[in-house]
Amino acid sequence: MESVRTCVGCRSRAPRSSLLRVVVQESELVADPSATRPGRGAWLHPTAECFDLAVKRRAFGRALRVEGALDTAAIRSQFIRTG
Structure with missing residues (x-):
């Protein structure tokens, strides 16, 4: 059974394989397509709409537990x- 994650943009649940993991590296968001980078990750549908929603809602900071911009x-x- 495949793991299910929640998209930080649209807040819908989806299989892990259909989402992109994003991590923080030196105050910069970077994609982690292999889902192997260390640290806390946020999951996101790989669409411009979900990305824009996540930015608008300031979801990355909350999901990744990072303060500041x-x-x-x-x-x-x-x-x-790609979007």
């Missing part, structure tokens, strides 16, 4: 290309 430029450019 996070740099979302690297992740945003990935969603602009």
